[in-house]
Amino acid sequence: xxxxxxxxxxxxxxxxxxxDVSLDIKSGELIALLGPSxxxxxxxxxxxxxxxxxTRGTIFFGDEDAxxxxxxxxxxGFVFQHYALFRHMTVADNIGFGLKVRPxxxxxxxxEIRRRASExxxxxxxxxxxxxxxxxxxxxxxxxxxxARAMAIEPKVLLLDEPFGALDAxxxxxxxxxxxxxxxATGHTTIFVTHDQEEALELADRVVVMSQGRIEQIGTADExxxxxxxxxxxxxxxxxxxxxxxIEDGQIWIxxxxxxxATPDLPNxxxxxxxxxxxxxxxxxxxxxxxxxVAASRRVAGTxxxxxxxxxxxxxIEIELPVGHPAAQKSRVAFRPKRWKVFPKVDQA
Amino acid sequence: xxxxELYPADVHHxxxxxxxxxxxxxxxxxxxxxxxxxxxxLLLPLVVVFEQAFSRGIGAFVEAINEHDTIxxxxxxxxxxxxxxxxxxxxxxAAAWAIAKFEFKGKAFLITLIDLPFSVxxxxxGLVYVLLFGASSLLGPWLKLHGIVILFAVPGIVLAxxxxxxxxxxxxxxxxxxxxxxxxxxxxxxxxxxxxxTIWHVxxxxxxxxxxxxxxxxxxxxxxxxxxxxVVSGHIRGMTNTMPLHVEILYNEYNAVGAFAVASVLAGLAxxxxxxxxxxxxxxxxxxxxxxxx
Numbered sequence: 241x242x243x244x245x246x247x248x249x250x251x252x253x254x255x256x257x258x259x260d261v262s263l264d265i266k267s268g269e270l271i272a273l274l275g276p277s278x279x280x281x282x283x284x285x286x287x288x289x290x291x292x293x294x295t296r297g298t299i300f301f302g303d304e305d306a307x308x309x310x311x312x313x314x315x316x317g318f319v320f321q322h323y324a325l326f327r328h329m330t331v332a333d334n335i336g337f338g339l340k341v342r343p344x345x346x347x348x349x350x351x352e353i354r355r356r357a358s359e360x361x362x363x364x365x366x367x368x369x370x371x372x373x374x375x376x377x378x379x380x381x382x383x384x385x386x387x388a389r390a391m392a393i394e395p396k397v398l399l400l401d402e403p404f405g406a407l408d409a410x411x412x413x414x415x416x417x418x419x420x421x422x423x424x425a426t427g428h429t430t431i432f433v434t435h436d437q438e439e440a441l442e443l444a445d446r447v448v449v450m451s452q453g454r455i456e457q458i459g460t461a462d463e464x465x466x467x468x469x470x471x472x473x474x475x476x477x478x479x480x481x482x483x484x485x486x487i488e489d490g491q492i493w494i495x496x497x498x499x500x501x502a503t504p505d506l507p508n509x510x511x512x513x514x515x516x517x518x519x520x521x522x523x524x525x526x527x528x529x530x531x532x533x534v535a536a537s538r539r540v541a542g543t544x545x546x547x548x549x550x551x552x553x554x555x556x557i558e559i560e561l562p563v564g565h566p567a568a569q570k571s572r573v574a575f576r577p578k579r580w581k582v583f584p585k586v587d588q589a
Numbered sequence: 590x591x592x593x594e595l596y597p598a599d600v601h602h603x604x605x606x607x608x609x610x611x612x613x614x615x616x617x618x619x620x621x622x623x624x625x626x627x628x629x630x631l632l633l634p635l636v637v638v639f640e641q642a643f644s645r646g647i648g649a650f651v652e653a654i655n656e657h658d659t660i661x662x663x664x665x666x667x668x669x670x671x672x673x674x675x676x677x678x679x680x681x682x683a684a685a686w687a688i689a690k691f692e693f694k695g696k697a698f699l700i701t702l703i704d705l706p707f708s709v710x711x712x713x714x715g716l717v718y719v720l721l722f723g724a725s726s727l728l729g730p731w732l733k734l735h736g737i738v739i740l741f742a743v744p745g746i747v748l749a750x751x752x753x754x755x756x757x758x759x760x761x762x763x764x765x766x767x768x769x770x771x772x773x774x775x776x777x778x779x780x781x782x783x784x785x786x787t788i789w790h791v792x793x794x795x796x797x798x799x800x801x802x803x804x805x806x807x808x809x810x811x812x813x814x815x816x817x818x819x820v821v822s823g824h825i826r827g828m829t830n831t832m833p834l835h836v837e838i839l840y841n842e843y844n845a846v847g848a849f850a851v852a853s854v855l856a857g858l859a860x861x862x863x864x865x866x867x868x869x870x871x872x873x874x875x876x877x878x879x880x881x882x883x
Contacts, residue, residue, distance in 0.1 A: 291775055311778050318779040324772035328794040338780035341790070393780055 241302055241396035241429050242267050243288060248297030250283055257283040259453045260297075265431065270423050272440035273433045275450035276476065281433045282401055284450070288431065289399050290314045301396060317390030317428070319400040323382045325374040331385050332357045332370035338393035360388040363422065380411040387419075391426070398423075400432035404439065416443055437477050441465065449473050471583050474514040481557040483530070483550065485513045485582065492582060495551045500528025503582050510585040515577035517545070518560040522575050529574040532557070539563065548573060638856055641849035653850035661827040662835035663854065668743070669818075669831060670811040673750040677807050681758025682800070686792075688759075689766030690774070703759050706752055714752045715820025718745060741823030746831065749817035754810045761803035762796055769795055801869065805862050812858055 243265040250258040258280045265271050273281040286292045288299060290311035298307050306314055326334050333340075335357040339348055348356065361367050364384040374382055383403065390398060403419065404412040420443055423430050434440050440447045441461040449456045449464055449472075457469045468474040474482070486493040490504040492513060501513075523529045532548030535556065539545075544561045559575060611619070643650050653659065684703060688696060706714060722739045723729055732739060739745045773795060777787040793800075815833040822829040830838065832855045839848035 289779060291779070311775075312781050312783065315781070316779060318776070320772050320776055322772060324776035326773060326776070326791055326794075337777070337782070337790070341777075341780065341782040341786045389776075389780065 242300075243397055243429060243431070244300040245284070245288065246298045246300065248284075248287060248294045248299065250280075250287060250292060251295045256453055258287070258294075261453075261455055263448060263455065263458065265429060267429055268427050269429055270420070270443065270445045271431045272444035272447045273431065273450060274435070274437060274440040274447050274477075275456075276435060278452070279450040280453040281435075281448075281450045285399050285401055285431060285433050288397070289316050289318050291318070315393065315396050317393060317395030317398045319383075319386045319390050319398075319403055321402040321405055323374075323386040325382055325386060325389070327374050329373075330370060331361070331366070331372050331374070331377070334374070334385060335360055335389045335392050337389065356392060357388075360392055363391075363425075364388045365418075378411075379407050380415060383407065383415060387422070391428070395428065398428040398430040400430070402434060403432055404436075405434075412439075419443065441477070449476065451476070466579070468514075468581065471512060471514065474581065479517055479558075480514050481517050481559065483513045483555055483557060484585075485511050487511050487582065487584075494530060498528050499530050500576055501580065501582075506582060506584055511582045512585060513577075513580060513582050515580035517558045518543070519579045520559050520575045520577050522561070522565070522573065524574075526574045529576050531572065531574040534571055534573060546573065635856060638849055638852050641845060642853035644849075645846050649846050650850050650853075653844075653847040654854065656847070658827040658830065659835060659847070659851055662830045662832050662851065665743070665746070665828075665830065666812050666832040666855075669747055669750050670808055672747050673754060673811050674804060674808050676751055677755045677758050678800070678804055680755060681762060681803060681807075682796075684759045685762035685766050685796075688763050689769075690771050700763075703756050706754070706756050711749075711753050711814065711816030712820055715749050715817035718749055718752075718817075718821050740821055741825065741829060743829070745821040746818050746829060749821045750811050750814050753814050753817045754807045757807035757810060758800065758803035761799050761806070765796055765799040798873075802866070805866055809859055809862050813855065 243263075245261060245263040245265075248258060248261045249256065261280070261284060263284075273284060275281045283292065287294055290306070290309060290313075294307060298305055300306060301309075301314065311318075326337065329337065332354065336353040339353045339356060342348075358367065358370060361370065364387055366381060366384055366388070369377070369381070369385075374385070377385065387400075387403075404415055407415065416439060432443075441464075444461070446458060446460055447464050448458050451472045457464050457473050459467075464473060465478055468477060471482075474480045483494060485499075487503060487506050487508050487510075489508065490502050490506070491498045492501045492503060492511075493499070494513075530550060532550040534546055535549045536547040537544060540560075542563065544563050544565070545558055546561055547556055547558055549556055559573075642653075684699065687693070688700060719740060720726055721728060722732060722745065724733070739748070773791050774787050777791045782790065813833060814831075815837075818831055819834055819837075822831065822834055824830060824834060824838065826838070832851055836848050836851045836855070839851060
């Protein structure tokens with residue numbers, strides 16, 4: 241099922257949680273909504289589910305305008321952040337709930353519901369736990385029961401709110417891989433919310449990066465990582481270093497000298513240079529470079545992180561060097577970023 | 590991955606760490622104070638009530654209970670409880686639901702109102718009804734014209750009891766429902782359940798133990814209320830006397846056995862309530878913990 245969000249705005253007590261968001265999701269896609277808290281990602285998910293109504297704008301399921309459909313009519317599978325399992329029901333009853341409450345004409349028989357439940361328990365690898373209560377399960381097991389329950393109603397779209405947020409790192413990685421397998425096996429259009437970029441980049445077909453109620457960038461993991469389109473995405477995804485620079489006649493200047501990078505399309509004025517700490521080349525002689533003094537250096541796994549003071553200590557940035565590289569010990573290092581981007585300075589709202 | 594390992598619900602920190610554990614003598618002293626206080630101020634009076642009730646033998650006790658006015662008082666008390674407890678059950682659930690599950694203006698005011706009967710002396714609550722429905726009140730002449738009797742009759746007693754007991758169910762449910770939030774309801778709706786199915790299959794089971802405690806407390810108070818009922822009842826023997834009022838009348842007539850006999854029945858009803866609650870806790874302890882916990 242395709243899902244199309246068209247110019248949606250959502251206000252809570254006049255405070256805008258989402259401002260004019262549009263998003264096209266293809267059938268069978270696995271999409272991550274990624275952003276810091278307060279970016280509106282959960283609001284967007286709840287709007288798609290029908291748990292909230294948009295203040296303005298339309299949400300389409302396929303070609304059909306679903307904006308005024310109730311959550312029951314939308315037939316979505318929603319997995320809540322804290323699972324919201326019914327604590328007085330067994331695992332099997334939790335999973336069968338969506339089938340049990342159907343109107344009698346569409347309700348499967350009891351035996352059929354039980355069969356469906358155990359089938360889904362197989363799928364989420366929890367066979368044998370039918371008679372347990374949620375309180376007797378671990379966090380990861382509850383998560384999987386919640387997913388099985390959501391899938392029992394054969395939803396058109398599967399929505400997951402911070403699905404692994406409450407789990408520890410080990411279980412989280414395991415479940416992540418497992419969710420991908422389930423998605424590939426069942427082919428549900430799946431949208432999940434996360435604030436964990438690693439999770440989003442590893443799991444999703446496309447990542448929707450959000451900030452302050454807006455979509456900053458939509459793209460594959462490679463696209464958002466390698467070519468961030470805004471300072472926010474640069475700062476939020478992966479590690480980045482930034483330096484205040486000046487643009488003059490298409491050349492980038494730091495303090496009083498050019499650093500050998502050209503950006504012909506940008507107007508003269510103040511700007512900020514962004515690059516990844518590992519995406520640099522070291523230079524022996526400085527014919528247009530960024531030069532700095534080593535202020536601190538620390539070992540990070542297979543590489544060495546060096547903190548440089550640029551321009552007499554006014555700015556500090558980090559770059560990454562091979563462990564054995566002599567420059568790590570030198571007091572003065574010259575380099576040039578291999579992949580970088582300059583954003584003209586705008587007054588931050 | 591599918592390890593069937595059992596994770597107990599909430600086992601953490603049943604035992605305090607060594608640093609905050611009192612010395613044995615301190616613990617003993619604390620327990621002695623607690624139990625001693627209970628024994629002297631609660632258990633002893635209770636024992637005395639029963640001791641006095643049976644002081645002239647079981648025959649005198651039965652005779653005292655079997656008296657016409659006493660039976661009328663017991664019936665009236667039960668009638669009042671049977672009417673006011675369900676009313677407050679409905680009101681309590683509705684109020685707790687409104688307060689816990691959605692936002693609206695005047696919420697704080699509603700919470701304050703619910704607490705009013707706890708903060709106002711019951712005698713005042715009774716007086717309010719006298720001022721409202723009495724002969725010289727605004728409503729008095731109109732009521733008289735239409736032949737509606739509220740004061741010094743069963744309706745007045747029920748009204749006063751409802752007023753005094755209405756916080757119990759709501760107070761028990763509000764924190765419980767606030768803690769549970771709306772997640773379970775949203776989950777039920779997302780799975781296709783309609784409003785009634787959600788209430789019946791999800792909301793009510795989630796609050797049933799809190800509801801039961803609230804009802805038990807409400808019932809105990811409804812049967813035992815004295816002050817408010819005393820003001821509106823008119824103390825007509827055999828007609829508008831509830832058990833607590835009847836105890837007072839008998840006592841004032843120096844009929845100690847009669848007074849204590851009725852008192853022991855009243856205390857007995859309270860004890861039955863307590864035993865019921867304890868039995869339920871023993872029987873469904875694990876489920877209660879699961880529903881109220883995490």
